[in-house]
Amino acid sequence: MLTRRRVVITVLLAAAGSMVILAGSLNSGDDEVRLTEDAVEAVTPSDGSTLVLRQAEIAADLAPGWSGVLQIDGTEIPQDQLRQDTGGLNLLSFTPGPGKEIEELGDGRHVATAIIWRPAFETREDGREVRWSFTVA
DSSP states (O other): OOOHHHHHHHHHHHHHHHHHHHHHHHTSSHHHHHHHHHHEEEEESOTTEEEEOTTOOEEEEEOTTOEEEEEETTEEOOGGGOEEEOSSSOEEEEOOOTTSSSSOOOSEEEEEEEEEEOTTTOOGGGOEEEEEEEEEO
């Protein structure tokens, strides 16, 4: 028996199901990638660079409101060796040298990672990783 109540309930359930499917397709994880790309304005050396010097500066230029740490080939740079310009540039940078965690970069391919987060809303545990690679000659 078809009643008005059953029709209304069926229509509401169909609409709710459609909204769940639509919400899932709109939030497919692309937001985090877009957010990360917007958060890192530039990296040094640029991704894919070749002929990089052994003591070249490695840096990530972050958008305002972001903080982070740097890792090079999986080695995290200690805070006391990491330069953080929190002024206008918001730059995280490290230059290898004597007495530092990494004294010089060896020949070959290296991977830099910036772990970034927004301190006003997140902790480091919520951080996102942005990776780029370069080759030292």
